[in-house]
Amino acid sequence: MKRADWILLACVAAVAALFAIPQTRCAEGFDWATRNHPYIMAFFKFAILATLGECLALRIRKGVYNEPGFGVVPRMMVWGFLGMCIAMAMVIFKTGVPAFLGSLGWHEATALFAAPAFSWGKLGIAFAVSVLMNSIFAPVMMTFHKCTDIHILDNGGTVRGLLRPMKMREIFAHKVNWDMQWNFVIKRTIPLFWFPAHTITFILPPTLQVLFAALLGVALGLILALKK
Helix, strand or coil, X not given: CCHHHHHHHHHHHHHHHHHHCHHHCHHHHHHHHHXXXXXXXXXXXXXXXXXXXXXXXXHHHHCCCCCCCCCHHHHHHHHHHHHHHHHHHHHHHHHHHHHHHHHCCCCCHHHHHHCCCCCXXXXXXXXXXXXXXXXXXXXXXXXXXXXXXXXXXXXXXXXXXXXXXXXXXXXXXXXXXXXXXXXXXXXXXXXXXXXXXXXXXXXXXXXXXXXXXXXXXXHHHHHHHHHC
């Protein structure tokens, strides 16, 4: 292991200790901030954790956590924005899917899904929410994120480069690896990883759902790195 690996492990252990020790009251502050400022918290959760997943993927592929042109700060900005979009989508689908099931005749779906206790019915609703969100929202979000990755690399990994207009036609036509994007990222990771992973997400307490979704971004980064 390199020095950077030990530093990362030390940082993770320090953060875990802050949340584990009751006297620090970090867990209480985290819950309060998540309840009262959900989208700001979503920004920072994804900016930190999902970007960490990309850095870990780079570490696996090339042996470093950062390199010239990689653009850690622009990637954090993009992930923060996507985190707010994901938090919004979770609210929309958590509310809309039980209502949709109610329109099909399962009138208890909304109350069952909102109940704190676990049940098989709640698990089934969580699975339905996951399937619809990942089938409708996720492919668009994933493709947009891939385009921003290419845009960041094309502009040297700078914040100023991120703010330049994206050449979407050129990126779509010539730079996106559609074999990887469609045949693996969308066709395989969505049904095999995101469907079950977000089913678990939606049966967790609400204050932990976005955090768990951000942690899944770390896991997906590792999966993509191993695939490459």
